[in-house]
Amino acid sequence: MVNYLKKNFKLDNRSVYLRNLIIDGLEGGMRGHIGSSMSLVEILRVLYDDILHFNPKKTKLENRDRFILSKGHGCLALYSILIDKGFFSEKYLKSFCKIDSMLGGHPDYKIPGVETTTGSLGHGLSIGVGMAIALKIKKNKSKVYVVIGDGESNEGSIWEALMSAYKNKLDNLIIILDHNNLQTYGSPFQVAGLDKLKQKMISFGLITKEVNGHDVKGLKLALSKKKTNRPTMLICHTIKGKGISFAENNVNWHHKANLDSKTIESLRKSLNKPLII
């Protein structure tokens, strides 16, 4: 079995910058899903930098690609890239999770750039399936990209959606699995008996690829448009908490509340120090 995480990719300035925005959100709300957001950064960065067709000022354009963060608890990573792309201002991070804030602990469809509300696990992929079917009926060439989690894949509805995607030959649906191999209590196998994801995805009829989810070049290559006749599944092997040494692969950093300024400072320090390759 290939160990996709063998090479520990050093975070470049852009990856550090996006993670600093995540910390801004954590600081604003004094809480958030740290590990689940940090593992996602390169996936979202490559999607928004190189793959997705969008216009931050015209979010309902018919020819936009649709993106759904089905593992909605990674929302801080999504907010960071949306801010970076100009969907809304960085100032909103200051009120993250506060009363009357636009940005809460899970994505809401009223936020510019967010297609659909997610948060309850296992919904977003089916919504993406519906969108992909609808685009086909409309003969619209746009694509639907859905990021799911491996913890989220405990949900039976994920597998219902995969069957439907395969049956309907949704070649316009690209599913990206943030496989950080750690959910709240332990690994997906320890908690839910879920392993051998690649074999499972292949057996569900998907064109299945694997990549190191922090390898920007590798992600770009894997997500580059290729003609298929089936839905694509890109399994991204990632490190939960990537970039924060003490949070990496640490179940205690899945989510934190009551974050004080000292902890925020330690997160920034850890992020901004050069990492060992």
Place this chain on the structure above:
Amino acid sequence: MRKKILEELYKAAKKNKKIVFIGSDLGPDILKNFKKDFPDRFFMEGAAEQNLISSASGMAHEGFIPYVNTIASFLTRRCYEQIYINLGMHKSRVRLIANGGGVVYAPLGPTHLALDDISLLKNIPNMTILVPADSVEVIKMMRATINHNGPIYFRIAKGGDPISTEGMYKKFKIGKPYKIGKEYKNIIVSTGVMLDTALKIRKELNSKKKQIGIVHCPTIKPLDSSEIKKIFKKTVNVITIEEHGLIGGLGSTINDILKLEKNKKIINLGFPDSFVKGYGRQHEMLKKYNLDFSGILKKIKKII
């Protein structure tokens, strides 16, 4: 009514290219013509209700109007959260056609009964709950609601149900209660196929010189509360009857509306807060729980 709503759906889909049909795992003859004439808008997606609802929401997001059809119990309880978030919160233009609301599937046992469907869906903001009494009414409902902005639940009975609403009104309007008779002191409030029972009871009582009116509520949510208050202004005895649990159905809706009104006695008749026992046919189950003609008549006679 079950056949008519699908026939009407086919006719509507001919005119409106946004209409999509999604079934679970229904009989092979379901909407054959729809599948033949509009294959790109016909989907049979399996006994996977969670996926059915969420993907319908995705289609609605893209401007389509999906009609999702399966058995009422599975279309509500199994995928409640998907309905709550992806239809209710998003105000999705998705329509749920629920077969066998109430005890229609009594022979199949308690797993297939839907005596809580109205109650569950009533808790969802933006949801519209429609309970037609017969095939005449269901056609009017369909025609009037195609472009309604938000999700709709159609609680469909068995099929071949007696026609009770012929000539009652011309155009269906969401929320409107319909009054039958000019009697005000005693009124039966019904929804769905119970209207037929209410009409029979009224006929029987009127023949015995006892006066009773009927208010038919094809909409449970949003029910026009000011209209209800207006109709019931002079009413003393209000008797609600329904093929649903007593918690959260028509009766509780009427109770909520009339709770501050004075000089009224409200009696709610429906299924008790317990799992229904036994099998039999729909009419036998209604009789067992005193919700048939004679059971309800007996209770009304004691009141009026």
